[in-house]
Each structure stands twice: as C-alpha cells, then as structure tokens.
Amino acid sequence: MSFVHLHVHSEYSLLDGSSRVKVLPKKAKELGMNSLALTDHGVMFGIIDFYKACKKEGIKPVLGCEIYVAPRELTLKEGKQDAANYHLILLAKNNEGYKNLMKIDSMAYVDGFYYKPRIDYENLRKYSKDIIALSACLGGEVQQHLLKDNYEEAKKKALLYEEIFGKGNFYLELQDHGMEEQKKVNKILIKLSQETGIPLVATNDVHYIEKDDSKAHEILVCIQTGKTIDDPDRLEFESNEFYLKSEEEMRSLFPEASEAIENTQKIADMCNVEFDFNVTHLPKFDTPEGFTSDEYLRHLCREGLHRLYEDVTEVEEERLNYELSVIEQMGYVDYFLIVWDFIRFANEKGIVTGPGRGSGAGSIVAYTLGITKIDPIKYNLIFERELRCAR
Incomplete structure (x- = not known):
C-alpha cells in the first residue's frame, strides 16, 4: 500500500466533520494503510486523542491542521475584504514543526481571529520550519485564482508558498469528489506542477468515515447553519x-497523476512527531x-510569610x-509561580477568584503566595483539637 489520507476532519471540526478520532485509525488499518493525518479546521484539539488512537492501532499519526490564511495582514479586520480567507493544510514534520504549528494556530486565534482564526504570510514564514504545506481544497488560494481563470496569479501564489515553506515542502493538492470545478482545476494544477516543479499530492477531503454516513453529515451541517434538511437554500x-476511501478508489480518480498518490506516502514518511506521556x-x-x-x-513565600504572620x-x-x-524535588516550582502570577494579576485587576483549593488545598506555600485565602496553620490546629475531642 502506498496511499495515505492527508486531509482529514474529525468531530473537532465542529458541526462540519463527523469522523470520530478514535474510529478513524481503525478504518485506516482496515483499509491496509500504515499512516493517517488529522487536519481539523483551524483547531488542534483532537491531536492527542488521535495520536493515542493511532498508536493503539499500529498506525503512524501525521499531525496537522487546516488553517485559514488572511487575504491581508492578520491584524486587519475590516468588512468583507478581511472576512474572506484561504484554506491551507499544514503538517508537522517533527516535534519542532509541531511546536511551530501550535504557534501558528494559537496566533491565528489570539491575534488573527475575524470570523475565523486567521494567519498571514509573514507569520507563516516566521514559523514555517519543519512544516509541510498542501494547497488544500477549492478554498485554497491557488485553486481560488484558478477558478477565476487567473492562472498567472495562481502560479505566483504557488511559488510564494513554496518560497515560504522551502522547496519540497509545498504540494499542489488534487481532489475529486465528482465536482466539475475540481475537474477543471485539477487539469490546470497538473500543468502548473509541470511548469513550476511543485509536486502534486492526491487527497480526499474526509468529513465522515463511510460513504453511507453522508446523510447524517448533511444533518450535522444543517445544525451548524441553522437550516432544516428540507430547506432548498441550505448549505450542502x-x-x-x-x-475515507481506499487506495484503489483514490488511484482510480487520478490515473493521469499516479505520482500524486505516491507522494502521500512520501509525505507521511517525512512526518515523525513523537510524544512522551511519561514526562511532565x-x-x-x-x-x-x-x-x-x-x-x-x-x-x-518568605515575603508572604512575614506579611501574613x-x-x-x-x-x-x-x-x-x-x-x-517537596515542590522543588517534584519539579513543580514553575507551576506554582505561574499560578501565583495569574492570581496576582486577577487580584490587581479586581477579577473575582475563589478561595483556592486544588491538590494543594492545605499548603502554606499556596497561602503565602496568595493563591489560597485559608490559613493552613490555623485550621490544622482547629482540626487537630476537634479530632482529639472526638476521640
């Protein structure tokens, strides 16, 4: 087998994907595949569950995200011109690439959110190391220009993405779901690949696992858009x-571009993110x-001790x-400092906090830092006295 699905949405693509992260690897294994990607819309919430599920099934996890590229700078948020966006698939090659992918995704939410979490060229370039990019679906920037018969602009953008991610790290994505627009674009993408040397990759935009799941997915999209299944104006x-198609099905879709099938395995082989869950x-x-x-x-703590006692x-x-x-031996010093920092900030800004509990409910460290408001020495003595009386 030499085909790997590299464009896959799970239930974490909220009200858009219905594939379960714990079921996807089982189906990939059933189809004889050795690897599988996860590329949810704008989020990476399902990555850890997906990684564990893949490992359990003996499937190599390829970790990614389908991001939204801002037409201008991510800080510009003006009307329809900035509400528009372009899709782009990003896949982490290794742990460094995974960290960069997290930075891109976080920045898209914190700084670039405008209808969708968006990133721009400048920050893609800044965090592009060890990331493979695919041009995505018809919503991708290259494909959008091709749909508008603007070949030169499409070529310009394709070369830009290749320059951002580096030669060999950007692929033109072929998809065929029986749509005329895709058939038109695919022919030109093959020509563009021949002209520029940018390689092709075949994907299926997976939103559900079995073909028979399409009806249930229709209902999911209706919930997302506030429509009914009988509404002629609903999004469908x-x-x-x-x-999640088999390799045979995918090969039959692209007989004129067999290298696009082979490249899926090539990309999967380049992606090697490893998590160690035994380390804090x-x-x-x-x-x-x-x-x-x-x-x-x-x-x-000493400052707090002399202030409180x-x-x-x-x-x-x-x-x-x-x-x-104990805190030093366990390696939790930075954890206590971080909690102290955001509790301090909340108190200074008048943000209400609770009395403070957690696993260190009776901790004098937490008390002297201001994380808790309960004096552990005082209440320990009361508890001990009441315990003696009870006996």
Whole structure:
C-alpha cells in the first residue's frame, strides 16, 4: 500500500466533520494503510486523542491542521475584504514543526481571529520550519485564482508558498469528489506542477468515515447553519464522496497523476512527531534578573510569610521549608509561580477568584503566595483539637 489520507476532519471540526478520532485509525488499518493525518479546521484539539488512537492501532499519526490564511495582514479586520480567507493544510514534520504549528494556530486565534482564526504570510514564514504545506481544497488560494481563470496569479501564489515553506515542502493538492470545478482545476494544477516543479499530492477531503454516513453529515451541517434538511437554500456538500476511501478508489480518480498518490506516502514518511506521556511537560516561568525559579519562589513565600504572620514561629518556618523542598524535588516550582502570577494579576485587576483549593488545598506555600485565602496553620490546629475531642 502506498496511499495515505492527508486531509482529514474529525468531530473537532465542529458541526462540519463527523469522523470520530478514535474510529478513524481503525478504518485506516482496515483499509491496509500504515499512516493517517488529522487536519481539523483551524483547531488542534483532537491531536492527542488521535495520536493515542493511532498508536493503539499500529498506525503512524501525521499531525496537522487546516488553517485559514488572511487575504491581508492578520491584524486587519475590516468588512468583507478581511472576512474572506484561504484554506491551507499544514503538517508537522517533527516535534519542532509541531511546536511551530501550535504557534501558528494559537496566533491565528489570539491575534488573527475575524470570523475565523486567521494567519498571514509573514507569520507563516516566521514559523514555517519543519512544516509541510498542501494547497488544500477549492478554498485554497491557488485553486481560488484558478477558478477565476487567473492562472498567472495562481502560479505566483504557488511559488510564494513554496518560497515560504522551502522547496519540497509545498504540494499542489488534487481532489475529486465528482465536482466539475475540481475537474477543471485539477487539469490546470497538473500543468502548473509541470511548469513550476511543485509536486502534486492526491487527497480526499474526509468529513465522515463511510460513504453511507453522508446523510447524517448533511444533518450535522444543517445544525451548524441553522437550516432544516428540507430547506432548498441550505448549505450542502455537492456529493457523498467525502469519506475515507481506499487506495484503489483514490488511484482510480487520478490515473493521469499516479505520482500524486505516491507522494502521500512520501509525505507521511517525512512526518515523525513523537510524544512522551511519561514526562511532565510544564512551561518555564520567566523570573526577574538575579533569581532562579527556586530562589524566586522562596523569596515570594518568605515575603508572604512575614506579611501574613505577625510573629513567625518555628512551626510556620518548618512547614514552609518542608513544602518548598517537596515542590522543588517534584519539579513543580514553575507551576506554582505561574499560578501565583495569574492570581496576582486577577487580584490587581479586581477579577473575582475563589478561595483556592486544588491538590494543594492545605499548603502554606499556596497561602503565602496568595493563591489560597485559608490559613493552613490555623485550621490544622482547629482540626487537630476537634479530632482529639472526638476521640
């Protein structure tokens, strides 16, 4: 087998994809495939579940996202001209590429959101390392220009994406769901590939797993758009071909471009992201100059200790030093500093917070940092006294 699905949507493409991330790898295995991609619309929420499900089935996970490219800069959000966007498939080649993909996706939401989470050329270029890009569906920028019979502009954009991601890391995507627009565009994409040397790749825009699932998917899209199944003006897919097809089915669609089929396996072979779930991954807190994380946590705790206790006794000192030693040994210093930082910010801005509990509910470290409002020494003594009385 040498075909891999590289354009796949799951239930995390909300009200648009109905494929379950835990079922997709099972179907790929049943079809004899060795790899499978996940490329949800604008989000990466399903990546971890998908990765684990693939590993369980002996399928290699290819991790990606279908992003939205802003027509101008991502910070520009003016009317219809910026509401428009272009689709682009991004696949992580390795762990560094995965980190860059997360940066792109996060930036698209935090800075670029305007109807959709959007990214622009500048930031694609900034975080393009170790990422493979595919030109996507008819919503892709190259395809959009071809649909408007603007071949030169399509060629210009294709070369731009190749320049952004590097030679060999950008592919022109062929799709055939029985739509006339796709048949028209595919012919020109093959010509464009021959002219520019940009390779082709064949994909099926998977939104559901089995062909028979198309009716249920229609209902899902109706829910998304607030329409009924009987509404003649509802948004609907133009065929029932958006399912996880076999290699034989895909080969039959592109007899004139067999290299586009072979390239799917080539791309999958280049994508090797590995997660280690036995290691704790915590972010690093940026401490003020002159402090290590351990030193800064101790500094903040000692400040809080003398602010909260009028006369610091040996009991408080021993309790604080013991807890700090445990936190340091467990590697949770930065975690406590991060929680302290956002609780401090909330308090300064008048944002209401709860009394603070979690796994460190009775912690004097949490109390001296201001994460909790409950004095653990005071309430420990009350608890011990009541326990003695009960006995």
